[in-house]
Amino acid sequence: MKQTNGQQIIQIFESWSPKKIAAMDGDPIGLAVGTLNKAVTKVLVTLDVNLAVVDEAIEKGCELIIAHHPPIFRKLANLRTDTPQGQLFEKLIKHDIAVYAAHTNLDVADGGVNDLLADALDIQQREVLVPSYKETLYKLAIFVPESHADALRQALTGAGAGSIGLYEACSFTSTGEGRYKAQQGAEPFAGSIGKLHVEPEVKVEVVVPDSLKNKVLRAMYNTHPYEEVAFDFFKLETAAKTMGLGRIGTLKNSMTLQAFAEHVKTSLHVPTVRVVGDLQDMVTKVAVLGGDGNKYIQAAKRAGADVYVTGDLYFHVAQDAEAMGLHVVDPGHHVESIMKQGVASKMAALCAEKQLQVSFLSSELSTEPFQFI
Structure with missing residues (x-):
């Protein structure tokens, strides 16, 4: 090393x-x-x-x-x-x-603070609670000789292109003819200097998230046989990924609010928690947001949470949560x-x-x- x-x-x-x-x-x-x-x-x-x-x-x-x-x-x-x-x-x-x-970049990141808290609480089927960032998605279209299309596709998907939801290595290919006339000093892949050449080509199209643009382009240039690569980048309206603060999901089994509060204490290694709500009410859907989550009680309620786990709960915010029927468990800020x-x-x-x-x-x-x- x-x-x-x-x-x-x-x-x-x-x-x-x-x-x-x-x-x-x-x-x-x-x-x-x-x-x-x-x-x-x-x-x-x-x-x-x-x-x-x-x-x-x-x-x-x-x-x-x-x-x-x-x-x-x-x-x-x-x-x-x-x-x-x-x-x-x-x-x-x-x-x-x-x-x-x-700080908040680690709160938002996949596998960051909020995912770690959700893991500890064993929250299943979870999603982002408060969306705050959407990554731009592009479509990359490259024209390449048929003989090199497979190698190019493998290089692009190996660099992270072509992921759509739960599917990987996604691409689309259409066939056509590429024409060019190489000038003096060029080293064409095929054809002769000064003569128009027609090459059977395919157009390979893949989606690329903004964060991987440079990596995917390097893979393209390293694999493509042409001196001058013909390609297009199109910005798509669809976001590659939505990220944000907090997580919301479900427990494997419903439990009373009191049992869940004890679960929070044990899982997050805290000696005590503050609880809002009837301790005998059953809870299944759980929202969690590390640190100070006072401003997001409405988001937790709108997302359908039975109980919201967050820290630094203010007195009047606790009253608001109680009034709207949202249970809250506050294990403190330090659980981060x-x-x-x-x-x-x-x-x-x-x-x-x-x-x-x-x-x-x-x-x-x-x-x-x-x-x-």
């Missing part, structure tokens, strides 16, 4: 959880402290960055921290080292530890710490595929500020 640097690690991370899918305008995501232009052998994954977490990173020899909550959420008026926040940044800089924040092991495992697998020599460690510290007595 080869050594890597911070830029390579974050490039891989953003292929999974890109900045463009962030659900909040002005979300302070990305590199917050330090530089990525350096060798990295160990990465610490954490929910929050505080002094104890920085000490943990130093002790474990980590050169990079990936955090869910941005350490700089609002613009700094100053950077004084006699304040707790200033001491945090001073220690990071003195020990050359970079901090990268992935489930991302520590989830991100560490995901990134370890992605970097191993690229044969990069780097370790990902899940922070062993709790950054929950509340105690329950």
Whole structure:
């Protein structure tokens, strides 16, 4: 395995959880402290960055921290080292530890915070609760000699083109004739310089999501036999994929609200939860949204949720939920710490595929500020 640097690690991370899918305008995501232009052998994954977490990173020899909550959420008026926040940044800089924040983009990403919470709660047949991002879909049409059509199709679908819903390797082919006259200095695939040539060709058409355009085009150029490739790109009205905050699905078996609240406590490893609703009511359809989900109670109700799992529930929002007949279970904001092991495992697998020599460690510290007595 080869050594890597911070830029390579974050490039891989953003292929999974890109900045463009962030659900909040002005979300302070990305590199917050330090530089990525350096060798990295160990990465610490954490929910929050505080002094104890920085000490943990130093002790474990980590050169990079990936955090869910941005350490700089609002613009700094100053950077004084006699304040707790200033001491945090001073220690990071003195020990050359970079901090990268992935906030609402990690909430939205497939396999991110909300999927990890839904996995823990064993929510089935789930969908996005609050759509926030739609990826543009294109149709790519390429004209290629019949003899190279199969190889081209395989290269395109191998790069990720041609996926429609639950179907892969989808393409359409039509036949025709290509005409060209090669000029002096050209090296034509077939035909002679200065003479009009007619070549039996096919038009291969595939759909391509915006995120894979460059990869698919590279595959096309690497496989196509012509010096000059004739192709068209058409933007489609249909979105390739809808992504967003929260998830909604069903439990394997209905249960009372009280039993479900106990299920949340056990599954998310919290000592207590706050509950809105009649504890004897039966619940089947569950919405979950990590962090502060107060503004999305209407979305959960419209989606048909029997119960909504989210944190930081306000008093009056709880009253509104009660009035509309929506049950709510609030296990706190800190359950988002489930991302520590989830991100560490995901990134370890992605970097191993690229044969990069780097370790990902899940922070062993709790950054929950509340105690329950």
